[in-house]
Amino acid sequence: MINEAKNLLNQYFGYTDFRSGQAEIIDNILHQRNTLGILPTGGGKSICFQIPALLFQGTTIVISPLISLMKDQVDALTAADIPATYINSSLTQKELQDCLYDIRHGVYKLVYVAPERFDSDYFIDVLNSIQIPLIAFDEAHCISQWGHDFRPSYRSIVSSLKKLNQQPMIVALTATATQNVADEIRNLLHIGQQDTFKNGFARENLSFNVIKGANKRDYILSYLKEHSKESGIIYTSSRKETDGLYNYLSLQGFSVAKYHAGLSEFERKQAQEQFVYDEKQIMIATNAFGMGIDKSNVRFVLHYNLPKNLEAYYQEAGRAGRDGDESECILLFSKQDIQLQKFLIEQSTFDPEIREQDYNKLNQMIMYCHTEECLQSYIIQYFDPNETEMKCKKCSSCKDTREKVEITREAQMIFSCCKRMGERFGTTLIAQVLKGSNQKRIRELGFDQLSTYGLLRSQSEKEIVDTINYLLTEDYMQLTDGKYPVVLLTEKSIPVLKGETTVWMKKSKTPVKEARAVE
Numbered sequence: 392m393i394n395e396a397k398n399l400l401n402q403y404f405g406y407t408d409f410r411s412g413q414a415e416i417i418d419n420i421l422h423q424r425n426t427l428g429i430l431p432t433g434g435g436k437s438i439c440f441q442i443p444a445l446l447f448q449g450t451t452i453v454i455s456p457l458i459s460l461m462k463d464q465v466d467a468l469t470a471a472d473i474p475a476t477y478i479n480s481s482l483t484q485k486e487l488q489d490c491l492y493d494i495r496h497g498v499y500k501l502v503y504v505a506p507e508r509f510d511s512d513y514f515i516d517v518l519n520s521i522q523i524p525l526i527a528f529d530e531a532h533c534i535s536q537w538g539h540d541f542r543p544s545y546r547s548i549v550s551s552l553k554k555l556n557q558q559p560m561i562v563a564l565t566a567t568a569t570q571n572v573a574d575e576i577r578n579l580l581h582i583g584q585q586d587t588f589k590n591g592f593a594r595e596n597l598s599f600n601v602i603k604g605a606n607k608r609d610y611i612l613s614y615l616k617e618h619s620k621e622s623g624i625i626y627t628s629s630r631k632e633t634d635g636l637y638n639y640l641s642l643q644g645f646s647v648a649k650y651h652a653g654l655s656e657f658e659r660k661q662a663q664e665q666f667v668y669d670e671k672q673i674m675i676a677t678n679a680f681g682m683g684i685d686k687s688n689v690r691f692v693l694h695y696n697l698p699k700n701l702e703a704y705y706q707e708a709g710r711a712g713r714d715g716d717e718s719e720c721i722l723l724f725s726k727q728d729i730q731l732q733k734f735l736i737e738q739s740t741f742d743p744e745i746r747e748q749d750y751n752k753l754n755q756m757i758m759y760c761h762t763e764e765c766l767q768s769y770i771i772q773y774f775d776p777n778e779t780e781m782k783c784k785k786c787s788s789c790k791d792t793r794e795k796v797e798i799t800r801e802a803q804m805i806f807s808c809c810k811r812m813g814e815r816f817g818t819t820l821i822a823q824v825l826k827g828s829n830q831k832r833i834r835e836l837g838f839d840q841l842s843t844y845g846l847l848r849s850q851s852e853k854e855i856v857d858t859i860n861y862l863l864t865e866d867y868m869q870l871t872d873g874k875y876p877v878v879l880l881t882e883k884s885i886p887v888l889k890g891e892t893t894v895w896m897k898k899s900k901t902p903v904k905e906a907r908a909v910e
């Protein structure tokens with residue numbers, strides 16, 4: 392039967408071979424077994440239920456969380472001469488009636504529906520009047536409360552299924568399932584451990600990079616100039632940030648579109664189409680953008696802010712390089728973003744258990760930004776601790792050939808300067824004082840009289856800022872909340888100041904010249 396499946400792959404989709412994972416999943420479904428398929432984003436999950444749907448008698452129901460995704464998939468199927476339709480809130484009453492009539496008369500091989508549809512008894516009636524060989528749960532992690540995108544309406548389908556007068560097979564598909572999530576999906580949908588197919592999480596054509604302490608706008612500007620012919624996505628953590636960056640980059644003459652939940656449906660649809668059809672080169676968006684978007688030539692995904700966890704990050708970053716060509720995933724890390732994510736956690740739930748779990752996930756995300764391990768390996772082990780460690784040789788950790796150098800003296804100077812300035816100022820001003828800057832504000836504040844003034848004059852201001860950021864990320868210092876965060880020392884800095892411990896950092900060796908002793 393798998394040969395027949397392969398013929399259909401060729402006939403309808405024009406592909407000669409299954410990708411790894413696809414054949415096993417399809418074969419298992421064809422053997423009448425409930426199946427869980429975990430394939431990376433871009434791995435080709437849709438074909439795993441579309442081909443069985445073609446081989447089975449009757450109509451396959453596909454449950455999908457996003458309206459835009461349904462329409463795109465149905466359009467693609469229709470273009471390939473496969474009878475398919477969707478039902479969601481975008482249909483008029485008349486369209487809905489016509490559609491249900493056609494479904495009752497067995498016109499379609501595939502029907503995409505939003506999870507809420509299962510709450511309707513009328514819809515269940517329609518399903519009971521036709522033959523349903525298979526129900527596919529796309530983005531199946533939405534069913535799990537351990538997942539990063541839990542949707543209660545997804546969960547309640549499980550009880551609605553009991554109202555069906557037949558027992559269709561189930562296939563659940565997702566890109567991002569940790570052990571907990573996979574277990575929960577299997578339990579809820581009665582899928583056996585042996586019916587789970589996972590095709591390694593590694594995305595060999597992606598190179599992961601974490602950039603710390605950069606001026607984000609400057610970084611993006613020079614990155615976009617260097618990659619002027621490429622298409623990419625920039626994710627930010629808020630609508631406001633998306634708007635701000637969109638305005639900034641438009642003014643600089645870049646071909647940009649924007650997408651967030653504050654825009655009208657029309658605006659979102661237009662932006663998405665402009666990006667997908669290469670009329671706009673760069674999409675600036677919140678996490679509202681992207682689920683199910685099939686644009687193969689996305690060459691880079693830049694995260695302007697820290698995502699809330701690695702599931703979200705890998706899913707978003709994974710939108711790069713679906714065509715298998717080399718692509719970059721870059722995360723611009725700044726400590727301030729942690730505060731925002733913490734705030735969002737506080738806002739999102741009152742359940743202490745879920746909150747703790749969210750904090751835990753956030754911490755793992757932060758550790759990803761600090762790790763000196765291979766970043767691809769770190770992500771893969773996060774999803775599956777049994778995976779062996781590897782080196783991708785192209786992430787920012789693997790490529791960081793700098794040696795760890797001792798920076799205890801510099802750290803002492805920075806701590807001391809911060810303290811002498813009264814722990815009342817931000818990173819830049821501390822760096823400027825250490826650099827010995829001649830700025831009026833510094834003289835007015837009398838900081839040119841401090842014993843730490845100019846102690847690091849042999850370094851560039853940026854180098855000093857980088858070291859301060861490193862000390863912040865390593866918790867020797869911390870930032871206060873708010874628009875103008877102030878640098879404070881933490882307990883961890885005390886033994887360093889006393890000369891009891893040393894501080895090390897990967898960096899190019901630049902001797903600290905002209906350094907006077909710190910009093």
Ligand code: ADP
Nearest residue numbers: 406408409410431432433434435436437438685
């Ligand atoms: P996802 O797993 O993210 O849902 P899709 O199902 O959207 O991925 O597939 C991603 C892309 O890969 C699509 O453009 C699809 O047509 C293509 N694709 C799927 N299966 C194959 C295959 N066997 N050979 C070549 N391309 C494929």
